[in-house]
Amino acid sequence: MSKNRYIVLLNDQNQSSIQNVEKEFSVSITSSENLSKENRSFDIIDNYNAVLYKNLGAVVVDDVDEHQLTRSLIDNKSPIVYFEKERDFFPADEMVLIDGLKVGVDQLKNKILELEDFIRKKPIPQTSLTELEWGLKAIGIGETQFSGKGVDVCILDTGFDVLHPDFADREIEGKSFIEGEDWNKDPNGHGTHCAGIACGNVRNDTGKRYGIAKDCNLKIGKVLSDSGKGTTGSIIDAIDWAITKKFRIISLSLASPVKLNEKPSLLFEVVGNRALENNCLIIAAAGNDSKRPSLPVPVSAPANSLSIMAVAAIDNQMRIARFSNAGINAGTGGNINVCAPGVDILSSYSRKNGSFGNYVLLSGTSMATPHVSGLAALYMEQFPEVSAKEIWELLESRAKPIEGLKYRDIGKGLIQAIH
Amino acid sequence: MDMTTYFGVLKDGISFTKIKKKLSDSGIIILDYYPKLKIIKFKTEKKISGTSFDFFVTVEEEKNDFFIQS
Numbered sequence: 001m002s003k004n005r006y007i008v009l010l011n012d013q014n015q016s017s018i019q020n021v022e023k024e025f026s027v028s029i030t031s032s033e034n035l036s037k038e039n040r041s042f043d044i045i046d047n048y049n050a051v052l053y054k055n056l057g058a059v060v061v062d063d064v065d066e067h068q069l070t071r072s073l074i075d076n077k078s079p080i081v082y083f084e085k086e087r088d089f090f091p092a093d094e095m096v097l098i099d100g101l102k103v104g105v106d107q108l109k110n111k112i113l114e115l116e117d118f119i120r121k122k123p124i125p126q127t128s129l130t131e132l133e134w135g136l137k138a139i140g141i142g143e144t145q146f147s148g149k150g151v152d153v154c155i156l157d158t159g160f161d162v163l164h165p166d167f168a169d170r171e172i173e174g175k176s177f178i179e180g181e182d183w184n185k186d187p188n189g190h191g192t193h194c195a196g197i198a199c200g201n202v203r204n205d206t207g208k209r210y211g212i213a214k215d216c217n218l219k220i221g222k223v224l225s226d227s228g229k230g231t232t233g234s235i236i237d238a239i240d241w242a243i244t245k246k247f248r249i250i251s252l253s254l255a256s257p258v259k260l261n262e263k264p265s266l267l268f269e270v271v272g273n274r275a276l277e278n279n280c281l282i283i284a285a286a287g288n289d290s291k292r293p294s295l296p297v298p299v300s301a302p303a304n305s306l307s308i309m310a311v312a313a314i315d316n317q318m319r320i321a322r323f324s325n326a327g328i329n330a331g332t333g334g335n336i337n338v339c340a341p342g343v344d345i346l347s348s349y350s351r352k353n354g355s356f357g358n359y360v361l362l363s364g365t366s367m368a369t370p371h372v373s374g375l376a377a378l379y380m381e382q383f384p385e386v387s388a389k390e391i392w393e394l395l396e397s398r399a400k401p402i403e404g405l406k407y408r409d410i411g412k413g414l415i416q417a418i419h
Numbered sequence: 420m421d422m423t424t425y426f427g428v429l430k431d432g433i434s435f436t437k438i439k440k441k442l443s444d445s446g447i448i449i450l451d452y453y454p455k456l457k458i459i460k461f462k463t464e465k466k467i468s469g470t471s472f473d474f475f476v477t478v479e480e481e482k483n484d485f486f487i488q489s
Contacts, residue, residue, distance in 0.1 A: 256482055
Protein backbone atom coordinates (compact mmCIF):
# COMPACT_ATOMS: atom_id res chain seq x y z
CA MET A 1 0.00 0.00 0.00
CA SER A 2 1.38 3.41 -0.92
CA LYS A 3 1.74 6.06 1.74
CA ASN A 4 1.47 9.77 1.45
CA ARG A 5 4.44 11.77 2.52
CA TYR A 6 4.12 15.44 3.47
CA ILE A 7 6.39 18.47 3.61
CA VAL A 8 5.32 20.56 6.59
CA LEU A 9 6.56 24.14 7.20
CA LEU A 10 6.87 25.41 10.80
CA ASN A 11 6.78 29.05 11.92
CA ASP A 12 9.42 28.35 14.58
CA GLN A 13 11.67 25.46 15.59
CA ASN A 14 11.85 25.90 19.36
CA GLN A 15 11.67 22.87 21.57
CA SER A 16 8.03 23.30 22.56
CA SER A 17 6.88 23.65 18.95
CA ILE A 18 8.73 20.47 17.98
CA GLN A 19 7.26 18.61 20.92
CA ASN A 20 3.84 19.96 20.06
CA VAL A 21 4.10 18.47 16.55
CA GLU A 22 5.51 15.18 17.86
CA LYS A 23 2.64 14.85 20.29
CA GLU A 24 -0.07 15.85 17.86
CA PHE A 25 1.04 13.51 15.08
CA SER A 26 2.61 10.74 17.18
CA VAL A 27 6.00 10.95 15.53
CA SER A 28 9.54 11.28 16.64
CA ILE A 29 11.35 14.14 14.92
CA THR A 30 15.05 13.79 14.21
CA SER A 31 17.07 16.84 13.26
CA SER A 32 18.84 16.72 9.92
CA GLU A 33 22.03 17.58 11.81
CA ASN A 34 21.97 14.02 13.16
CA LEU A 35 21.75 12.35 9.76
CA SER A 36 24.68 10.19 8.70
CA LYS A 37 25.54 7.28 6.44
CA GLU A 38 24.13 4.93 9.04
CA ASN A 39 21.18 7.13 9.85
CA ARG A 40 19.64 8.04 6.52
CA SER A 41 16.59 10.30 6.17
CA PHE A 42 14.46 7.81 4.23
CA ASP A 43 14.96 5.14 6.85
CA ILE A 44 13.86 7.51 9.57
CA ILE A 45 10.83 8.67 7.61
CA ASP A 46 9.85 5.10 6.64
CA ASN A 47 9.80 4.18 10.30
CA TYR A 48 6.87 6.51 10.89
CA ASN A 49 9.12 9.27 12.12
CA ALA A 50 10.06 12.61 10.71
CA VAL A 51 13.12 14.62 9.82
CA LEU A 52 13.44 18.31 10.59
CA TYR A 53 15.51 20.31 8.12
CA LYS A 54 16.52 23.17 10.36
CA ASN A 55 17.85 25.45 7.64
CA LEU A 56 14.57 25.14 5.74
CA GLY A 57 12.21 25.17 8.72
CA ALA A 58 10.53 22.15 7.21
CA VAL A 59 9.65 18.70 8.49
CA VAL A 60 9.28 15.71 6.18
CA VAL A 61 6.77 13.36 7.74
CA ASP A 62 5.27 10.08 6.56
CA ASP A 63 1.76 8.72 6.64
CA VAL A 64 -0.06 11.32 8.74
CA ASP A 65 -3.66 12.30 8.64
CA GLU A 66 -4.13 15.04 6.03
CA HIS A 67 -7.30 16.30 7.71
CA GLN A 68 -5.38 16.68 10.92
CA LEU A 69 -2.74 18.72 9.08
CA THR A 70 -5.46 20.91 7.60
CA ARG A 71 -6.94 21.52 11.06
CA SER A 72 -3.48 22.49 12.34
CA LEU A 73 -3.30 25.29 9.81
CA ILE A 74 -6.21 27.10 11.42
CA ASP A 75 -5.15 26.29 14.96
CA ASN A 76 -3.26 29.36 16.30
CA LYS A 77 -1.41 27.22 18.83
CA SER A 78 0.04 24.92 16.17
CA PRO A 79 3.46 25.86 14.69
CA ILE A 80 2.38 24.40 11.30
CA VAL A 81 1.86 27.15 8.71
CA TYR A 82 1.83 25.17 5.49
CA PHE A 83 1.99 21.62 4.17
CA GLU A 84 1.86 19.85 0.86
CA LYS A 85 1.96 16.29 -0.40
CA GLU A 86 5.30 15.11 -1.67
CA ARG A 87 5.47 15.20 -5.47
CA ASP A 88 7.34 13.06 -7.97
CA PHE A 89 9.72 14.91 -10.22
CA PHE A 90 11.16 13.52 -13.42
CA PRO A 91 14.29 14.82 -15.01
CA ALA A 92 13.38 17.08 -17.93
CA ASP A 93 14.93 14.71 -20.49
CA GLU A 94 12.64 11.83 -19.37
CA MET A 95 9.57 13.96 -20.00
CA VAL A 96 10.94 14.88 -23.40
CA LEU A 97 11.33 11.17 -24.05
CA ILE A 98 7.70 10.52 -23.09
CA ASP A 99 6.50 13.39 -25.28
CA GLY A 100 8.60 11.99 -28.10
CA LEU A 101 7.04 8.57 -27.63
CA LYS A 102 3.56 10.09 -27.78
CA VAL A 103 4.40 11.83 -31.06
CA GLY A 104 5.88 8.58 -32.36
CA VAL A 105 2.69 6.65 -31.49
CA ASP A 106 0.55 9.26 -33.27
CA GLN A 107 2.77 9.08 -36.33
CA LEU A 108 2.59 5.28 -36.29
CA LYS A 109 -1.19 5.41 -36.06
CA ASN A 110 -1.30 7.72 -39.07
CA LYS A 111 1.05 5.46 -40.99
CA ILE A 112 -1.16 2.43 -40.25
CA LEU A 113 -4.23 4.36 -41.44
CA GLU A 114 -2.37 5.43 -44.60
CA LEU A 115 -1.28 1.85 -45.22
CA GLU A 116 -4.80 0.53 -44.63
CA ASP A 117 -6.18 3.12 -47.06
CA PHE A 118 -3.45 2.32 -49.60
CA ILE A 119 -4.19 -1.41 -49.45
CA ARG A 120 -7.90 -0.80 -49.67
CA LYS A 121 -7.53 1.53 -52.63
CA LYS A 122 -4.78 -0.42 -54.34
CA PRO A 123 -5.96 -1.02 -57.90
CA ILE A 124 -6.92 -4.54 -58.81
CA PRO A 125 -4.61 -5.87 -61.52
CA GLN A 126 -6.21 -6.90 -64.82
CA THR A 127 -5.93 -10.62 -64.19
CA SER A 128 -8.25 -13.23 -65.58
CA LEU A 129 -10.76 -15.22 -63.48
CA THR A 130 -11.73 -18.39 -65.27
CA GLU A 131 -14.33 -20.16 -63.15
CA LEU A 132 -18.03 -19.88 -64.05
CA GLU A 133 -18.75 -18.19 -60.72
CA TRP A 134 -15.98 -15.62 -61.26
CA GLY A 135 -18.20 -12.72 -60.27
CA LEU A 136 -18.54 -13.81 -56.65
CA LYS A 137 -14.80 -14.33 -56.41
CA ALA A 138 -14.10 -10.89 -57.85
CA ILE A 139 -16.12 -9.17 -55.14
CA GLY A 140 -14.81 -11.37 -52.31
CA ILE A 141 -18.03 -13.20 -51.44
CA GLY A 142 -16.24 -16.47 -50.69
CA GLU A 143 -14.76 -15.13 -47.47
CA THR A 144 -17.82 -13.40 -46.04
CA GLN A 145 -19.84 -14.82 -43.16
CA PHE A 146 -22.92 -12.73 -44.04
CA SER A 147 -25.88 -13.85 -46.14
CA GLY A 148 -28.32 -10.91 -46.10
CA LYS A 149 -30.42 -12.52 -43.37
CA GLY A 150 -33.47 -10.44 -42.52
CA VAL A 151 -32.93 -7.84 -45.25
CA ASP A 152 -35.78 -7.21 -47.73
CA VAL A 153 -34.38 -7.09 -51.28
CA CYS A 154 -36.83 -6.16 -54.03
CA ILE A 155 -36.08 -7.10 -57.64
CA LEU A 156 -38.17 -5.05 -60.09
CA ASP A 157 -37.96 -6.92 -63.38
CA THR A 158 -39.76 -9.40 -65.66
CA GLY A 159 -41.08 -11.50 -62.76
CA PHE A 160 -39.71 -14.64 -61.17
CA ASP A 161 -40.03 -18.36 -61.72
CA VAL A 162 -41.11 -19.38 -58.23
CA LEU A 163 -40.92 -23.07 -59.16
CA HIS A 164 -37.17 -22.90 -59.76
CA PRO A 165 -35.77 -25.72 -57.59
CA ASP A 166 -33.21 -23.48 -55.90
CA PHE A 167 -36.00 -21.36 -54.43
CA ALA A 168 -38.43 -24.14 -53.54
CA ASP A 169 -38.10 -23.56 -49.79
CA ARG A 170 -37.99 -19.76 -49.96
CA GLU A 171 -40.92 -17.59 -48.94
CA ILE A 172 -41.22 -15.02 -51.72
CA GLU A 173 -43.55 -12.04 -51.79
CA GLY A 174 -44.44 -10.40 -55.08
CA LYS A 175 -46.78 -8.20 -57.07
CA SER A 176 -47.32 -7.61 -60.76
CA PHE A 177 -47.54 -4.10 -62.18
CA ILE A 178 -48.05 -5.39 -65.72
CA GLU A 179 -51.65 -5.98 -66.67
CA GLY A 180 -52.49 -9.58 -67.45
CA GLU A 181 -49.06 -10.97 -66.48
CA ASP A 182 -48.20 -12.70 -63.21
CA TRP A 183 -45.20 -11.83 -61.05
CA ASN A 184 -44.58 -15.48 -60.11
CA LYS A 185 -43.87 -16.66 -63.66
CA ASP A 186 -41.02 -15.49 -65.82
CA PRO A 187 -41.22 -16.61 -69.44
CA ASN A 188 -38.53 -14.07 -70.25
CA GLY A 189 -36.05 -15.42 -67.70
CA HIS A 190 -34.29 -12.10 -67.09
CA GLY A 191 -35.92 -11.44 -63.70
CA THR A 192 -35.14 -14.94 -62.46
CA HIS A 193 -31.50 -14.48 -63.49
CA CYS A 194 -31.16 -11.12 -61.73
CA ALA A 195 -32.91 -12.39 -58.59
CA GLY A 196 -30.58 -15.40 -58.58
CA ILE A 197 -27.48 -13.20 -58.60
CA ALA A 198 -28.68 -10.99 -55.75
CA CYS A 199 -30.54 -13.54 -53.64
CA GLY A 200 -29.70 -17.06 -54.90
CA ASN A 201 -27.81 -19.76 -53.09
CA VAL A 202 -25.95 -22.74 -54.55
CA ARG A 203 -26.55 -24.70 -57.76
CA ASN A 204 -28.58 -27.83 -57.17
CA ASP A 205 -26.43 -29.76 -59.67
CA THR A 206 -22.84 -28.81 -58.75
CA GLY A 207 -23.37 -27.32 -55.29
CA LYS A 208 -21.43 -24.20 -56.28
CA ARG A 209 -22.58 -20.87 -54.97
CA TYR A 210 -23.81 -18.31 -57.54
CA GLY A 211 -26.02 -16.03 -55.42
CA ILE A 212 -24.94 -13.40 -52.93
CA ALA A 213 -27.60 -12.76 -50.27
CA LYS A 214 -28.96 -16.30 -49.96
CA ASP A 215 -30.82 -15.66 -46.70
CA CYS A 216 -32.39 -12.30 -47.56
CA ASN A 217 -36.14 -11.85 -47.94
CA LEU A 218 -36.74 -11.95 -51.67
CA LYS A 219 -39.41 -9.57 -52.98
CA ILE A 220 -40.46 -9.49 -56.62
CA GLY A 221 -42.17 -6.69 -58.53
CA LYS A 222 -43.02 -7.38 -62.14
CA VAL A 223 -42.52 -4.04 -63.89
CA LEU A 224 -41.34 -5.30 -67.28
CA SER A 225 -43.54 -7.31 -69.61
CA ASP A 226 -42.64 -10.79 -70.71
CA SER A 227 -41.00 -9.13 -73.73
CA GLY A 228 -38.72 -7.19 -71.36
CA LYS A 229 -40.30 -3.74 -71.77
CA GLY A 230 -41.77 -1.37 -69.20
CA THR A 231 -43.12 2.12 -68.58
CA THR A 232 -42.55 4.94 -66.12
CA GLY A 233 -45.93 4.04 -64.61
CA SER A 234 -45.13 0.42 -63.83
CA ILE A 235 -41.78 1.39 -62.28
CA ILE A 236 -43.19 4.23 -60.15
CA ASP A 237 -46.10 2.01 -59.04
CA ALA A 238 -43.67 -0.68 -57.93
CA ILE A 239 -41.25 1.67 -56.18
CA ASP A 240 -44.15 3.16 -54.22
CA TRP A 241 -45.24 -0.37 -53.27
CA ALA A 242 -41.70 -1.30 -52.20
CA ILE A 243 -41.25 1.86 -50.10
CA THR A 244 -44.66 1.41 -48.49
CA LYS A 245 -43.64 -2.16 -47.61
CA LYS A 246 -40.40 -0.77 -46.10
CA PHE A 247 -38.13 -2.84 -48.35
CA ARG A 248 -34.50 -1.77 -47.90
CA ILE A 249 -33.12 -2.35 -51.41
CA ILE A 250 -34.69 -1.91 -54.85
CA SER A 251 -32.77 -3.45 -57.74
CA LEU A 252 -33.49 -2.10 -61.22
CA SER A 253 -31.86 -4.05 -64.05
CA LEU A 254 -33.58 -1.86 -66.60
CA ALA A 255 -32.88 1.39 -68.38
CA SER A 256 -34.11 3.94 -70.86
CA PRO A 257 -31.41 5.49 -73.09
CA VAL A 258 -30.60 9.20 -72.85
CA LYS A 259 -28.88 11.57 -75.28
CA LEU A 260 -25.55 13.31 -74.84
CA ASN A 261 -25.98 16.28 -72.43
CA GLU A 262 -29.57 15.29 -71.64
CA LYS A 263 -30.47 16.23 -68.08
CA PRO A 264 -31.59 13.48 -65.71
CA SER A 265 -35.27 13.05 -65.00
CA LEU A 266 -36.28 15.22 -62.04
CA LEU A 267 -39.09 12.73 -61.41
CA PHE A 268 -36.63 9.89 -60.74
CA GLU A 269 -34.35 12.24 -58.83
CA VAL A 270 -37.22 12.90 -56.41
CA VAL A 271 -38.15 9.21 -56.30
CA GLY A 272 -34.56 8.25 -55.41
CA ASN A 273 -34.39 10.88 -52.70
CA ARG A 274 -37.73 9.91 -51.20
CA ALA A 275 -36.62 6.28 -51.18
CA LEU A 276 -33.46 7.25 -49.28
CA GLU A 277 -35.55 9.32 -46.85
CA ASN A 278 -37.51 6.10 -46.25
CA ASN A 279 -34.25 4.17 -45.68
CA CYS A 280 -34.45 2.42 -49.04
CA LEU A 281 -31.58 2.28 -51.55
CA ILE A 282 -32.33 2.16 -55.29
CA ILE A 283 -29.62 0.56 -57.42
CA ALA A 284 -29.90 0.70 -61.22
CA ALA A 285 -28.15 -0.51 -64.35
CA ALA A 286 -26.05 2.09 -66.17
CA GLY A 287 -27.28 0.73 -69.49
CA ASN A 288 -25.87 -1.33 -72.38
CA ASP A 289 -25.84 1.13 -75.27
CA SER A 290 -22.08 1.64 -75.62
CA LYS A 291 -20.01 0.14 -78.40
CA ARG A 292 -16.57 0.35 -76.89
CA PRO A 293 -13.91 1.28 -77.27
CA SER A 294 -14.97 3.72 -79.98
CA LEU A 295 -18.40 4.75 -78.76
CA PRO A 296 -19.18 5.02 -75.04
CA VAL A 297 -22.72 6.26 -74.42
CA PRO A 298 -24.06 8.26 -71.41
CA VAL A 299 -25.56 6.52 -68.37
CA SER A 300 -29.24 5.76 -69.01
CA ALA A 301 -32.29 6.69 -66.93
CA PRO A 302 -33.07 6.18 -64.11
CA ALA A 303 -29.45 5.37 -63.12
CA ASN A 304 -28.39 8.85 -64.26
CA SER A 305 -30.29 10.43 -61.33
CA LEU A 306 -27.95 11.50 -58.54
CA SER A 307 -30.15 9.85 -55.91
CA ILE A 308 -30.01 6.44 -57.63
CA MET A 309 -26.88 4.33 -57.59
CA ALA A 310 -25.51 3.68 -61.10
CA VAL A 311 -23.72 0.40 -61.83
CA ALA A 312 -21.32 -0.33 -64.70
CA ALA A 313 -20.21 -3.80 -65.84
CA ILE A 314 -16.77 -5.40 -66.08
CA ASP A 315 -15.67 -8.72 -67.53
CA ASN A 316 -13.67 -11.57 -65.97
CA GLN A 317 -10.39 -9.97 -67.06
CA MET A 318 -11.21 -6.82 -65.10
CA ARG A 319 -11.89 -4.82 -68.26
CA ILE A 320 -14.84 -2.55 -68.78
CA ALA A 321 -17.58 -4.40 -70.65
CA ARG A 322 -17.79 -3.19 -74.25
CA PHE A 323 -21.50 -2.36 -73.85
CA SER A 324 -21.31 -0.62 -70.44
CA ASN A 325 -22.44 3.02 -70.45
CA ALA A 326 -20.19 5.76 -69.10
CA GLY A 327 -20.37 8.91 -66.99
CA ILE A 328 -19.97 11.25 -69.91
CA ASN A 329 -22.93 13.46 -69.05
CA ALA A 330 -21.24 14.38 -65.79
CA GLY A 331 -21.85 18.10 -66.37
CA THR A 332 -25.60 17.63 -66.39
CA GLY A 333 -25.76 14.51 -64.23
CA GLY A 334 -25.13 10.86 -64.74
CA ASN A 335 -21.98 9.49 -63.15
CA ILE A 336 -21.11 5.86 -62.67
CA ASN A 337 -20.96 5.11 -58.93
CA VAL A 338 -19.43 1.61 -58.88
CA CYS A 339 -18.88 -1.36 -61.16
CA ALA A 340 -19.59 -5.07 -60.73
CA PRO A 341 -19.23 -8.30 -62.72
CA GLY A 342 -21.49 -8.20 -65.77
CA VAL A 343 -20.10 -10.44 -68.51
CA ASP A 344 -20.82 -14.18 -68.72
CA ILE A 345 -22.56 -14.31 -65.37
CA LEU A 346 -24.06 -17.64 -64.37
CA SER A 347 -27.35 -17.56 -62.49
CA SER A 348 -30.74 -19.19 -62.18
CA TYR A 349 -33.03 -19.15 -65.20
CA SER A 350 -36.60 -20.05 -65.93
CA ARG A 351 -36.79 -23.80 -65.80
CA LYS A 352 -35.51 -25.84 -68.72
CA ASN A 353 -34.77 -22.69 -70.72
CA GLY A 354 -31.18 -22.42 -69.56
CA SER A 355 -28.16 -23.67 -71.43
CA PHE A 356 -26.94 -25.20 -68.13
CA GLY A 357 -30.27 -26.80 -67.21
CA ASN A 358 -31.80 -24.40 -64.73
CA TYR A 359 -28.98 -21.91 -65.24
CA VAL A 360 -27.62 -19.69 -67.97
CA LEU A 361 -24.79 -17.26 -68.64
CA LEU A 362 -25.94 -13.72 -69.38
CA SER A 363 -24.12 -10.42 -69.87
CA GLY A 364 -25.19 -6.85 -69.22
CA THR A 365 -25.29 -4.06 -66.69
CA SER A 366 -28.47 -5.94 -65.74
CA MET A 367 -26.19 -8.62 -64.27
CA ALA A 368 -23.84 -6.15 -62.59
CA THR A 369 -26.69 -4.40 -60.76
CA PRO A 370 -27.91 -7.37 -58.65
CA HIS A 371 -24.31 -7.99 -57.56
CA VAL A 372 -24.45 -4.57 -55.90
CA SER A 373 -27.96 -5.18 -54.55
CA GLY A 374 -26.93 -8.51 -53.03
CA LEU A 375 -23.80 -7.05 -51.50
CA ALA A 376 -25.79 -4.10 -50.11
CA ALA A 377 -27.97 -6.70 -48.33
CA LEU A 378 -24.86 -8.24 -46.75
CA TYR A 379 -23.74 -4.79 -45.61
CA MET A 380 -27.18 -4.11 -44.15
CA GLU A 381 -27.04 -7.36 -42.21
CA GLN A 382 -23.51 -6.54 -41.04
CA PHE A 383 -24.37 -2.96 -40.07
CA PRO A 384 -28.05 -3.08 -39.07
CA GLU A 385 -28.13 0.45 -37.64
CA VAL A 386 -26.66 2.08 -40.73
CA SER A 387 -29.00 4.03 -43.05
CA ALA A 388 -29.51 3.28 -46.76
CA LYS A 389 -27.58 6.43 -47.66
CA GLU A 390 -24.66 5.32 -45.48
CA ILE A 391 -24.74 1.84 -47.05
CA TRP A 392 -24.36 3.55 -50.43
CA GLU A 393 -21.36 5.51 -49.10
CA LEU A 394 -19.90 2.33 -47.64
CA LEU A 395 -20.27 0.45 -50.95
CA GLU A 396 -18.39 3.26 -52.68
CA SER A 397 -15.70 3.68 -50.03
CA ARG A 398 -14.96 -0.08 -49.97
CA ALA A 399 -14.90 -0.40 -53.78
CA LYS A 400 -11.48 -0.93 -55.38
CA PRO A 401 -10.20 0.85 -58.45
CA ILE A 402 -9.04 -1.34 -61.32
CA GLU A 403 -5.70 -0.76 -62.99
CA GLY A 404 -6.03 1.16 -66.22
CA LEU A 405 -9.78 1.85 -65.90
CA LYS A 406 -11.21 5.36 -65.63
CA TYR A 407 -13.50 6.86 -62.99
CA ARG A 408 -15.78 7.82 -65.90
CA ASP A 409 -16.29 4.11 -66.66
CA ILE A 410 -16.26 2.38 -63.25
CA GLY A 411 -16.83 5.17 -60.70
CA LYS A 412 -15.21 4.32 -57.36
CA GLY A 413 -14.40 0.84 -58.63
CA LEU A 414 -15.29 -2.81 -58.12
CA ILE A 415 -17.51 -3.42 -55.07
CA GLN A 416 -15.99 -5.57 -52.31
CA ALA A 417 -17.36 -7.65 -49.45
CA ILE A 418 -16.20 -6.56 -45.97
CA HIS A 419 -14.56 -9.34 -43.99
CA MET B 420 -57.54 13.38 -79.31
CA ASP B 421 -55.37 10.86 -77.44
CA MET B 422 -54.89 11.08 -73.72
CA THR B 423 -51.32 11.37 -72.41
CA THR B 424 -50.25 10.15 -68.99
CA TYR B 425 -48.12 12.41 -66.79
CA PHE B 426 -46.43 12.27 -63.41
CA GLY B 427 -46.48 15.42 -61.29
CA VAL B 428 -44.17 15.75 -58.28
CA LEU B 429 -45.85 17.82 -55.56
CA LYS B 430 -43.90 20.66 -53.94
CA ASP B 431 -43.18 20.36 -50.23
CA GLY B 432 -46.12 21.44 -48.09
CA ILE B 433 -48.72 20.97 -50.86
CA SER B 434 -51.59 18.71 -49.88
CA PHE B 435 -52.96 16.32 -52.48
CA THR B 436 -56.53 16.75 -51.21
CA LYS B 437 -56.31 20.51 -51.71
CA ILE B 438 -55.24 20.40 -55.34
CA LYS B 439 -57.30 17.38 -56.34
CA LYS B 440 -60.31 19.56 -57.17
CA LYS B 441 -58.18 22.07 -59.02
CA LEU B 442 -56.86 19.34 -61.29
CA SER B 443 -60.33 17.88 -61.87
CA ASP B 444 -61.69 21.33 -62.70
CA SER B 445 -58.95 21.66 -65.33
CA GLY B 446 -60.26 18.53 -67.04
CA ILE B 447 -57.49 16.34 -65.74
CA ILE B 448 -58.21 12.73 -64.83
CA ILE B 449 -56.33 11.63 -61.74
CA LEU B 450 -55.17 8.01 -62.09
CA ASP B 451 -53.21 7.52 -58.91
CA TYR B 452 -51.59 9.26 -55.99
CA TYR B 453 -48.44 7.90 -54.34
CA PRO B 454 -48.33 9.36 -50.82
CA LYS B 455 -44.81 8.08 -49.99
CA LEU B 456 -43.43 9.66 -53.15
CA LYS B 457 -45.82 12.67 -53.22
CA ILE B 458 -46.41 12.05 -56.91
CA ILE B 459 -49.69 12.27 -58.81
CA LYS B 460 -50.29 10.20 -61.92
CA PHE B 461 -52.84 11.76 -64.22
CA LYS B 462 -53.95 11.85 -67.83
CA THR B 463 -55.26 14.59 -70.03
CA GLU B 464 -55.72 15.56 -73.65
CA LYS B 465 -53.98 18.87 -72.97
CA LYS B 466 -50.28 19.39 -73.42
CA ILE B 467 -48.82 19.79 -69.94
CA SER B 468 -45.41 21.20 -69.09
CA GLY B 469 -43.46 21.65 -65.86
CA THR B 470 -44.77 25.21 -65.55
CA SER B 471 -48.43 24.42 -66.14
CA PHE B 472 -49.15 24.21 -62.41
CA ASP B 473 -47.33 26.07 -59.65
CA PHE B 474 -47.83 23.27 -57.10
CA PHE B 475 -45.66 20.77 -59.01
CA VAL B 476 -41.86 20.64 -58.82
CA THR B 477 -41.89 18.93 -62.17
CA VAL B 478 -44.29 17.20 -64.54
CA GLU B 479 -43.00 14.45 -66.80
CA GLU B 480 -44.72 12.52 -69.53
CA GLU B 481 -44.86 8.77 -69.19
CA LYS B 482 -42.18 6.92 -71.13
CA ASN B 483 -42.51 3.39 -72.41
CA ASP B 484 -38.93 2.68 -73.39
CA PHE B 485 -37.51 0.98 -70.30
CA PHE B 486 -35.85 -2.29 -71.27
CA ILE B 487 -33.96 -5.15 -69.69
CA GLN B 488 -30.19 -4.59 -69.91
CA SER B 489 -28.79 -7.95 -70.99
